[in-house]
Amino acid sequence: MPVTDTPADHERDLRALLDARPGAGVPRRAVLRGALGVGYAAAAAPIVASAAIKTPADGLVAGEVQVPAGGESIPVYRAAPAGRTGLPVVLVLSEIFGVHEYIADTARRFARAGYLALAPELFVRQGDPQSYGEMARLIAEVVSQVADAQVARDLDACLVWAGAHGGDLSKAAVTGFCWGGRQTWLYAAHSPRLKAAVAWYGRLEGERTPLQPQHPLDRAGELKAPVLGLYGGADTGIPLASVERMQAALAQGSPAARASTFVVYPDAPHAFHADYRPSYRQAAAEDGWKRCLDWFARHGVV
Known part of the structure; x- marks a missing residue:
């Protein structure tokens, strides 16, 4: 299968994510994070925090938990309806900026829809994305150092934890954004426990490395x-030709692959769901959210 991206895949993803960013001379916003899911990543500047959706935690159990994974533990933002068990489970996978306020709020949105939502900090072994103000260092020192196999093991561990803490593993799904969108495709090829997945603008192909030996197109x-x-x-980072190659590969694959589909919003840029950024497109984001919940319900994750 041909590789069409350059070696700077992560750089291109990031540039697409930040298309609306002003010139490099604009000062970055300083961010202090006291706990997982609080504040925004400095490298994601400019932040439009005043426009971000704020989902209240009233009636929810919401906050950081520690999930055992491979002899250690990883921090996970958990949100769920208070006092309920037998909940459908959704794993929420972050962009390259880790589990900051936007991802935590997205988890709370799922909790308000009746889910046990888990947003794991999958960069924890490599570093804290929110502590990076320089994007090149964030990519080189953290993002590019995360092995796809490690991500799959951590997500497996999250499902085990969910099953022991109020989740119904017969109703499990995953969704992710940007970097997390790519991981969503890979985890849907890995885990037999999943019933459905929704990938938001995740890269589909690129350069293979020892830590990222395959991409979604390879495993479609x-x-x-x-x-x-x-x-x-x-x-600008994911050409429609890449989507078309993925569609063709899915049509020749497993029953789950053949049941997969795309919705492309013609005028939407990368990160159109990220309500804290200038890339946010309300109409596409709201339609995508409705389709996400409908997709989960259609496949029994409700």
Whole structure:
């Protein structure tokens, strides 16, 4: 299968994410994070915090938990309806900026819809993305050092934890944004426990490395759960030709692969769901959210 991206895949993803960013001379906003899911990553500047959706935690159990994973523990932002068990489970996978306020709020939105939502900090062994103000260092020292196999093991551990803490593992799903969107596709090819997945503008192909030996296009035919891909037609980092190659590969794959589909919003850029950024497009984000919940319900994750 041909590799069409350059070696600077992560750099291109980031540039697409920050398309609306002013010139390099604009000072970065200083961010202090006291706990997982609080504040915004400095490298994501400019932040439009005043426009960000604020989902209250009233009636929810929400906050950081520690999940055992491979002889250690990883921090996970958990949100769920208070006092309920037998909940459908959704794993919420972050962009390259880690589990900051936007991802925590997204988890609370799922909790308000009746889910046990877990947003794991998958960069924890490599560093704290929120402590980086320089994007090149964030990519080189953290993002590019995370092994896909490690991510899959951590997500497996999160599902085990969910099953022991009020979740119904017969109703499990995953969703992710940007970097997390790519991991969503990979985890749908890895885990037989999943019933459905929704990938938001995750990269589909690129350079292979020892830590990232395959990309979603390489594993399209192996999907164990159907994936809904939500992508932007104006995304400068993920060309429509890449989406078309993925669609062709899915059509030749497993039953779950053949049941997968894409929705492309013609005028939406990368990160159109990120309500804390200038890339946010309300109409596409709201339609995508409704489609995400409908996709989960259609496949029994409700």
